[in-house]
Amino acid sequence: MAYRLTQYAHGGGCACKIPPGELEEVVSGLTGAKPTSPAGELLVGLDDGDDAAAVRIDGSRAVLATTDFFTPVVDDPYDWGRIAAANALSDVYAMGGIPVVAVNLLCWPRQTLPFELAAEALAGGARVCGDAGCHLAGGHSVDDPEPKYGLAVTGTADADRLLRNDSGRPGLPLSLTKPLGVGVLNTRHKATAERFDEAIEVMTTLNDEASRAAVGRGITCATDVTGFGLLGHLHKLARASGVTAVVDSAAVPLLDGARQAVREGFVSGGTKRNLDWVAPHAELSGVDADTALLLADAQTSGGLLLAGEIPGATVIGELVAMRGPTVVVR
Incomplete structure (x- = not known):
């Protein structure tokens, strides 16, 4: 029997994230929580x-910690595992770091899907961690x-x-180091x-080379483009930095077929929620509705967004x- 993994989840990939506005409300009360005897100096936490x-x-050594997991974004379990691992590792690269060790996070409908598919997903994740030079040691299910x-x-x-x-x-x-459009193509x-x-x-594709190039060129401001879309991550970056981001929509690279997918209605709920969240804080009158949706498209394992050139x-x-x-x- 051939299983289509995407049919066993209500959504897929980073489009399944809790909407950014709702998430900010949930975590707003956590920023004041501080340990009584911290083991080190917190440089980046929940604030932005x-x-x-x-x-x-x-000294100059910092430890980075992150986690990311999601429902199937593609039907092939091995590809899903590779994508999920690359996406999780990207958070470390987006901070200018090097991943050292990772642990698996696996949720599985054991009475619905065979464990052979889970094994393939884990193998895909292990392959990408190996490519990244990152230890993969254990995990939780x-x-x-x-x-x-x-x-x-x-x-x-x-x-x-x-x-x-x-x-x-x-x-x-x-x-921007990767084209947009994986969200609408995954929905299709x-x-x-x-x-x-x-x-x-x-x-x-790992963001390792882009991260090294950015640090090497002295760039200090960056993020990766994932579930909140380009517009969402730009809004967060500009808000945190106290600036305005001006985007030339014609310059933004797109995957083949992405614009057609939007025209044909293959737009996730996550992408629509992204646009609804950003719209009050953005000037979008210079682009049509389809272009605005592409710029808000919920990306999975997207590229780095850099304040600088590489x-x-x-x-x-x-x-x-x-x-x-x-x-x-514009």
């Missing part, structure tokens, strides 16, 4: 919703009505050279079973002095 937590443990997989990742970084979402300043260019895949090899290639990245706009909206799209 950055990609990973960072703690200085001594639970019986769950929906399949879910991901990683908890610990990494290290230079505490004085972190990539953060609150360090943008006017005059810096905005660069879920509905039609069509396979989009380019989207899978994008989602399984080889191979596409310049899509710039940061300017705060002038009302956090994001302006």
Whole structure:
């Protein structure tokens, strides 16, 4: 029997995230919680919703901690495992760090889907961790009505050279390292079973080289583009940095077939919620509705969004002095 994993979940990939506005409400009361005898200096926590937590443990050494997991974004379990692992590791790269060790997080409907499929997903995750030079050691599993997989990742970084979402300043260019559109193509895949090899290639490509290039060039402001879409992550970066992000929509790279998928209605609920959340803080009158949805498309294992330039990245706009909206799209 051939199983289509995407049919066993209500959504897929990072489009399953709790909407950003609701999430911010939930965690708003946690920022004041502090340990009585901390083991190190907390450099990045909950305040600006950055990609990973960072703690200085001594001198210039920082430990990074993050976790990410989600329901199947594609039907093939091995590809799903690779995508989920690359996505989780991306949070460490988005902070300018190196992943050191990860543990599996597996939720499985044991009476519905055979464990052979879970084994394939775990194998895909192990393959990507191996490619990243990151140890994969153990993990945790639970019986769950929906399949879910991901990683908890610990990494290290230079505490004085972190990539953060609150360090943008006017005059810096905005660069994107991967094209947008995996969200709408994954939604189409879920509905039609069509396979989009380019989207899978994008989602399984690590952000390690881009991260190293950014740190090497002295870039200090970055985030990765995942479930909140380009507009959502831009809004968070600009808000945290006290600037406005101006985007040239024509410069934003898109996957083949992405615009057609939007025209044909393959748009996830997560993408629509992203746009609803950002719209009050953005100037979007310069683009049509389809383009706005693509810019808000919930990405899974997307690229790095950098306040600076590196080889191979596409310049899509710039940061300017705060002038009302956090994001302006032309």
